[in-house]
Amino acid sequence: xxxxxxxxxxxxxxxxxxxxxxxxxxxxxxxxxxxxxxxxxxxxxxxxxxxxxxxxxxxxxxxxxxxxxxxxxxxxxxxxxxxxxxxxxxxxxxxxxxxxxxxxxxxxxxxxxxxxxxxxxxxxxxxxxxx
Amino acid sequence: xxxxxxxxxxxxxxxxxxxxxxxxxxxxxxxxxxxxxxxxxxxxxxxxxxxxxxxxxxxxxxxxxxxxxxxxxxxxxxxxxxxxxxxxxxxxxxxxxxxxxxxxxxxxxxxxxxxxxxxxxxxxxxxxxxxxxxxxxxxxxxxxxxxxxxxxxxxxxxxxxxxxxxxxxxxxxxxxxxxxxx
Numbered sequence: 062x063x064x065x066x067x068x069x070x071x072x073x074x075x076x077x078x079x080x081x082x083x084x085x086x087x088x089x090x091x092x093x094x095x096x097x098x099x100x101x102x103x104x105x106x107x108x109x110x111x112x113x114x115x116x117x118x119x120x121x122x123x124x125x126x127x128x129x130x131x132x133x134x135x136x137x138x139x140x141x142x143x144x145x146x147x148x149x150x151x152x153x154x155x156x157x158x159x160x161x162x163x164x165x166x167x168x169x170x171x172x173x174x175x176x177x178x179x180x181x182x183x184x185x186x187x188x189x190x191x192x
Numbered sequence: 193x194x195x196x197x198x199x200x201x202x203x204x205x206x207x208x209x210x211x212x213x214x215x216x217x218x219x220x221x222x223x224x225x226x227x228x229x230x231x232x233x234x235x236x237x238x239x240x241x242x243x244x245x246x247x248x249x250x251x252x253x254x255x256x257x258x259x260x261x262x263x264x265x266x267x268x269x270x271x272x273x274x275x276x277x278x279x280x281x282x283x284x285x286x287x288x289x290x291x292x293x294x295x296x297x298x299x300x301x302x303x304x305x306x307x308x309x310x311x312x313x314x315x316x317x318x319x320x321x322x323x324x325x326x327x328x329x330x331x332x333x334x335x336x337x338x339x340x341x342x343x344x345x346x347x348x349x350x351x352x353x354x355x356x357x358x359x360x361x362x363x364x365x366x367x368x369x370x371x372x373x374x
Binding site: 092095099101103122169170173174177 | 287290294296298299306352354357361
């Protein structure tokens with residue numbers, strides 16, 4: 062299958078690969094997996110006290126589309142509020158990368174990873190307030 | 193002859209088709225025998241002089257037998273199919289919320305595989321493959337019990353999702369080993 066130029070670009074030069082300190086109270090981690098293709102994606106976001114995403118890193122094992130989807134969202138996430146991040150739809154990712162229908166689930170994986178990371182940071186913040 | 197199977201209807205399950213009990217633990221030798229006898233009954237050589245309608249019917253049965261056999265032969269697809277018969281879908285395309293500890297293990301496996309592949313270390317890959325097979329085996333043992341009780345079917349669906357993951361990674365490792373040994 063032919064990948065789009067944008068997918069190839071992110072696949073060959075993935076942005077923000079790596080991880081952040083998972084014990085940092087301002088870091089949220091989202092881990093998701095797609096059983097059908099065996100893909101696993103870890104997304105980490107560092108959020109300021111004002112709720113702005115300052116940094117985002119990812120690590121993905123999977124096909125080119127899954128890697129491109131996660132690479133793209135790390136670029137999108139920086140500077141956004143966690144609410145804005147939570148509102149990102151997989152269709153926006155799929156459209157930006159021109160994913161074919163059979164690869165749409167890769168963008169779903171990226172959306173779910175964002176939601177999981179946001180849920181994690183919210184849980185951490187709730188814990189912090191409770192403490 | 194195959195005529196007795198002519199009444200096969202869509203409401204019949206693959207288990208019925210092979211006259212096996214609809215359960216996870218099945219006798220694979222019985223499955224093999226049933227499959228082979230059906231394939232022999234509908235073998236194209238036997239329909240050289242048959243009417244086009246009969247020939248078509250025999251081909252349809254042969255195709256169905258293949259599909260049913262492949263589905264029931266492999267533990268993961270057999271479990272997935274049993275769940276489907278019971279109205280539980282495994283959502284392997286859409287449900288990405290796997291347990292975190294399982295995903296962490298997947299990450300670690302992938303990292304170890306990547307390392308071994310870069311080092312062209314076939315022994316390490318073989319060991320990884322064996323370890324994954326062991327993990328799959330223990331999950332399959334839990335499947336047998338969770339699939340026999342209606343209340344634990346959702347639990348069984350979770351196990352199928354995990355097995356699907358492990359199957360895919362195992363295939364990938366097998367391909368890497370084949371490539372390195374080439």
